Amino acid sequence: MNSNPLLWKFLLIGAVIAGAIFAGYPPEDKINLGLDLQGGLHILYKVDTASAVKFEMDNRVTSFGQALKKEGLAGTPVPDVAAGTIELRGTDPARETEIKKLIDDYVGRWDSEKTGPGSWRFTIPSRYRAEIEREAVTSSIETMRNRIDALGVSEPVIAKQGRSGDRILVQLPGVQDSAKLRDILKEPALLRWKEMTYPPGSNAYQPQPTREAVAALFGGVIPDDTELFEQERIGPDGAAASIWWPLKRVTTVAGKDLRNVYRSADEWQDPVVAFDLHPEAASRFESATRANVGKIMAIVLNDKVISAPVIESVIRNSGIIRGQFTIETADELVLKLRSGAIPAEISVEEEWAVGPSLGRDSVKAGVTAMLVSFAGVMLFMLVYYRLSGINAVIALVLNVLLVFGILAALPWLFSGARATLTLPGIAGLILTIGMAVDSNVLIFERIREELAQGKTLASAVEQGFGKALSTILDCNVTTLVAAFFLFSYGTGPVKGFAVTLTIGLLASLFTAVFVSRQLFELVLRVRSDAETLSI
Amino acid sequence: MFRIIRNANFDFMRHRKVLLAVSLVLVLVSAGVLFGVGLNKGIEFTGGTQLQYKFAEKPDVGAIRQSLTDAGLSGQQVTTIGDADANEVVIRLASAGDTDADENQAKAALAALAKQFGVEGDGSSDLNVIDSSSLAGRLAGVAGGAVQAQALADAILEKRTEIAIFSSFDELGAVTGMTEAVLGVLQDDMTIGPFSQRKRSYVGPAVGRELINKTLAAVVGSLIGMLLYIWIRFQLQWGFAAVVALTHDALITLGLFALFKQEMSLAVVAAFLTLVGYSVNDTVVVFDRIRENLRNRGSESVKDTINRSINQTLSRTLITSGLTWIVVLALFVFGGAPLKPFAFVLSVGVVVGTYSSIFVASPFLVLWSEFLAKRRGSTATKVPVRGNAG
Numbered sequence: 001m002n003s004n005p006l007l008w009k010f011l012l013i014g015a016v017i018a019g020a021i022f023a024g025y026p027p028e029d030k031i032n033l034g035l036d037l038q039g040g041l042h043i044l045y046k047v048d049t050a051s052a053v054k055f056e057m058d059n060r061v062t063s064f065g066q067a068l069k070k071e072g073l074a075g076t077p078v079p080d081v082a083a084g085t086i087e088l089r090g091t092d093p094a095r096e097t098e099i100k101k102l103i104d105d106y107v108g109r110w111d112s113e114k115t116g117p118g119s120w121r122f123t124i125p126s127r128y129r130a131e132i133e134r135e136a137v138t139s140s141i142e143t144m145r146n147r148i149d150a151l152g153v154s155e156p157v158i159a160k161q162g163r164s165g166d167r168i169l170v171q172l173p174g175v176q177d178s179a180k181l182r183d184i185l186k187e188p189a190l191l192r193w194k195e196m197t198y199p200p201g202s203n204a205y206q207p208q209p210t211r212e213a214v215a216a217l218f219g220g221v222i223p224d225d226t227e228l229f230e231q232e233r234i235g236p237d238g239a240a241a242s243i244w245w246p247l248k249r250v251t252t253v254a255g256k257d258l259r260n261v262y263r264s265a266d267e268w269q270d271p272v273v274a275f276d277l278h279p280e281a282a283s284r285f286e287s288a289t290r291a292n293v294g295k296i297m298a299i300v301l302n303d304k305v306i307s308a309p310v311i312e313s314v315i316r317n318s319g320i321i322r323g324q325f326t327i328e329t330a331d332e333l334v335l336k337l338r339s340g341a342i343p344a345e346i347s348v349e350e351e352w353a354v355g356p357s358l359g360r361d362s363v364k365a366g367v368t369a370m371l372v373s374f375a376g377v378m379l380f381m382l383v384y385y386r387l388s389g390i391n392a393v394i395a396l397v398l399n400v401l402l403v404f405g406i407l408a409a410l411p412w413l414f415s416g417a418r419a420t421l422t423l424p425g426i427a428g429l430i431l432t433i434g435m436a437v438d439s440n441v442l443i444f445e446r447i448r449e450e451l452a453q454g455k456t457l458a459s460a461v462e463q464g465f466g467k468a469l470s471t472i473l474d475c476n477v478t479t480l481v482a483a484f485f486l487f488s489y490g491t492g493p494v495k496g497f498a499v500t501l502t503i504g505l506l507a508s509l510f511t512a513v514f515v516s517r518q519l520f521e522l523v524l525r526v527r528s529d530a531e532t533l534s535i
Numbered sequence: 536m537f538r539i540i541r542n543a544n545f546d547f548m549r550h551r552k553v554l555l556a557v558s559l560v561l562v563l564v565s566a567g568v569l570f571g572v573g574l575n576k577g578i579e580f581t582g583g584t585q586l587q588y589k590f591a592e593k594p595d596v597g598a599i600r601q602s603l604t605d606a607g608l609s610g611q612q613v614t615t616i617g618d619a620d621a622n623e624v625v626i627r628l629a630s631a632g633d634t635d636a637d638e639n640q641a642k643a644a645l646a647a648l649a650k651q652f653g654v655e656g657d658g659s660s661d662l663n664v665i666d667s668s669s670l671a672g673r674l675a676g677v678a679g680g681a682v683q684a685q686a687l688a689d690a691i692l693e694k695r696t697e698i699a700i701f702s703s704f705d706e707l708g709a710v711t712g713m714t715e716a717v718l719g720v721l722q723d724d725m726t727i728g729p730f731s732q733r734k735r736s737y738v739g740p741a742v743g744r745e746l747i748n749k750t751l752a753a754v755v756g757s758l759i760g761m762l763l764y765i766w767i768r769f770q771l772q773w774g775f776a777a778v779v780a781l782t783h784d785a786l787i788t789l790g791l792f793a794l795f796k797q798e799m800s801l802a803v804v805a806a807f808l809t810l811v812g813y814s815v816n817d818t819v820v821v822f823d824r825i826r827e828n829l830r831n832r833g834s835e836s837v838k839d840t841i842n843r844s845i846n847q848t849l850s851r852t853l854i855t856s857g858l859t860w861i862v863v864l865a866l867f868v869f870g871g872a873p874l875k876p877f878a879f880v881l882s883v884g885v886v887v888g889t890y891s892s893i894f895v896a897s898p899f900l901v902l903w904s905e906f907l908a909k910r911r912g913s914t915a916t917k918v919p920v921r922g923n924a925g
Binding site: 347350353356364365366376386424441471475482483484 | 666801815863
């Protein structure tokens with residue numbers, strides 16, 4: 001092998017080229033176009049993880065409270081969401097053993113602290129909180145996937161994003177007119193049945209138009225266990241109006257307790273949503289309705305009351321929801337409830353829809369710009385450095401080939417996924433052409449200088465490459481530092497730019513320094529008697 | 536041998552004080568423009584909605600503005616985008632405070648446009664809006680089967696993707712599989728709307744603030760990164776000179792960016808960070824040679840050594856900058872409207888960055904060495920170099 005190291009080096013170069021072609025060819029199969037290039041809908045959601053914790057606390061309080069009631073133990077647990085605590089006060093100190101057993105069952109994982117006889121404070125441990133928050137994001141993703149699958153969109157992306165882990169990215173290729181889809185995704189469909197809190201000394205409630213009016217009924221102070229919920233209604237004059245309901249914080253039955261939901265019709269043939277409950281929830285619903293016959297139990301969808309019926313009789317495992325539905329809105333609610341609840345509130349942070357024609361134009365423009373810059377650079381190198389320019393052009397073509405190959409191979413190596421090329425990624429590719437040729441120019445200029453000082457060809461080439469190398473490394477490091485900050489700063493498309501730029505620069509070290517050197521060596525060997533170099 | 540410059544021997548450092556003063560003035564003017572004119576921040580930073588429509592005929596921007604104002608949309612901006620004959624309009628709506636209100640605004644804007652341009656119905660029979668399966672449904676009767684109808688619908692929409700908007704039924708004649716009968720049905724049943732949506736973007740109000748902080752962190756972080764790197768490879772003094780030069784480049788480019796009302800976006804921030812890298816890159820090539828020459832300069836003054844080094848690297852500096860400039864200029868001219876602001880930053884930045892390597896960073900090194908010599912009461916200037924007492 002020592003007898004002909006040049007041969008081995010060219011075999012290595014050949015292997016790299018073959019690898020790049022294998023990884024990147026044909027590009028239309030190996031590299032996906034980003035949504036900004038092929039058209040589609042992109043939405044970034046932020047999951048309000050605090051709301052998931054609140055929801056979990058409410059649930060905990062509900063089941064704990066019901067258990068206490070069932071055992072005939074006095075006292076109700078009251079949550080303080082901001083502090084992450086549940087206060088249990090006023091239980092019978094004489095029955096502490098029984099209470100302790102329930103505490104173990106219902107808030108066993110919480111930190112507990114005795115605050116007085118028969119009173120405790122439970123604090124949610126941070127590890128448990130983090131677990132709930134994580135769970136909220138993953139199950140939200142699961143639910144979104146179910147809903148999107150039900151709509152038959154092809155190749156959707158639904159994935160966690162961002163360092164804080166509370167963003168969800170949804171990308172739907174080819175989707176344009178998306179109002180319905182957005183509605184289905186956007187609405188969390190948090191369905192809850194809640195008991196009414198009646199004003200003191202009263203068994204009737206007239207819905208009030210403002211929060212203040214409700215508070216006035218309670219003598220100015222809303223009880224700890226009660227929250228106000230709004231209902232939007234079309235008044236007799238056709239104008240929208242709000243009314244307010246005082247409802248228990250605790251939820252009797254929630255969307256996740258549903259075993260089945262379907263659209264049905266009531267006796268006037270108006271669309272309603274019918275539901276069956278899981279057995280465990282059914283027994284909870286049964287005892288709650290038994291205790292509240294003749295009273296109101298409101299149905300709350302995403303913090304808005306959709307109906308507030310009076311319980312006429314004990315309901316066990318099935319019922320209907322009336323909510324001034326049309327067939328369409330009833331179907332939509334059914335779809336949302338069926339695919340499971342999103343256990344937290346979710347808001348849209350960013351959304352864009354790119355039309356396919358705009359994407360097509362961007363690709364065309366990008367390709368044109370790339371060809372023009374490639375031709376410009378190539379022409380200059382050939383005119384200015386003559387035959388050595390061919391060397392630089394080979395290095396440049398190889399560079400682009402390598403970048404494509406590595407771009408295609410990287411995601412496949414890490415996650416088996418296909419690479420995605422975005423518009424800023426194309427810009428990065430084009431910029432790479434300009435920056436990769438930089439190394440060639442540095443080397444060629446250096447060789448010219450060495451030749452001007454009267455060095456022999458072989459030594460000029462060797463010195464030229466040797467002296468230029470440290471400059472080339474310094475130059476590339478500074479650009480790589482910038483690319484690093486870009487990568488850690490950017491979201492999707494900008495990251496794509498940083499990645500192509502970084503790959504391009506690293507590839508140029510191979511092509512402009514190593515490959516180009518071997519080409520010179522080859523020329524020197526073939527024309528061993530040559531005294532001049534076309535540079 | 537073909538040379539841009541033969542045996543360059545310019546005295547770049549002669550007017551160093553004047554040149555630095557000129558650069559300082561330029562930087563101050565840029566800062567003034569930045570504060571006076573202000574940056575045209577895109578919705579990524581401000582939050583809000585941006586709608587881009589392509590019209591079949593040249594739209595009257597003033598009239599669009601008026602009808603949006605009539606619809607009660609305040610704080611809207613209407614501008615054209617792309618070539619003059621692209622007939623494309625961008626409508627930007629400031630955030631109304633929350634997602635639902637913003638969505639209603641966008642709907643109101645579309646309704647106002649529809650009213651202004653006399654669009655009837657909900658767009659379900661508009662050939663410029665309809666989706667593939669609905670169109671196939673309408674063609675099922677006349678195309679000779681569901682499969683054929685779907686193929687024809689896809690071909691029609693492919694044509695729409697190609698030309699962005701249909702302006703008359705004549706354009707449908709060339710579509711594969713089109714027959715007289717189908718064309719007749721389309722003409723009878725469907726309309727050709729006067730505009731179609733190219734892009735719609737929305738950014739929530741909270742996101743922008745976070746992004747501005749992140750941007751500042753990234754810019755400051757990369758500045759410190761550059762300073763550290765040059766400190767390690769050269770010396771602190773060199774690092775300062777490079778950071779002064781790149782701050783100069785970034786500020787002047789930012790000033791011109793504001794002056795030409797280019798839109799600030801995430802991609803533009805990426806361009807600025809790239810510019811920071813490029814500017815230092817260019818400076819480093821000159822520095823590298825200065826360092827090499829300082830190590831064996833004999834009795835030569837720092838000023839003369841630096842002059843010699845710049846002259847030696849001059850053709851390389853001009854060639855690589857020129858090549859990079861060709862590339863970013865091609866991107867600016869041919870790269871399409873979405874990449875224009877990005878390419879603008881680099882097209883300006885490459886020129887300013889090349890200038891500053893020679894006329895800001897290097898004079899700064901000379902002036903500093905002279906300042907230190909004066910303080911020592913000596914006439915011998917020097918610049919510290921790693922690994923060797925220059």
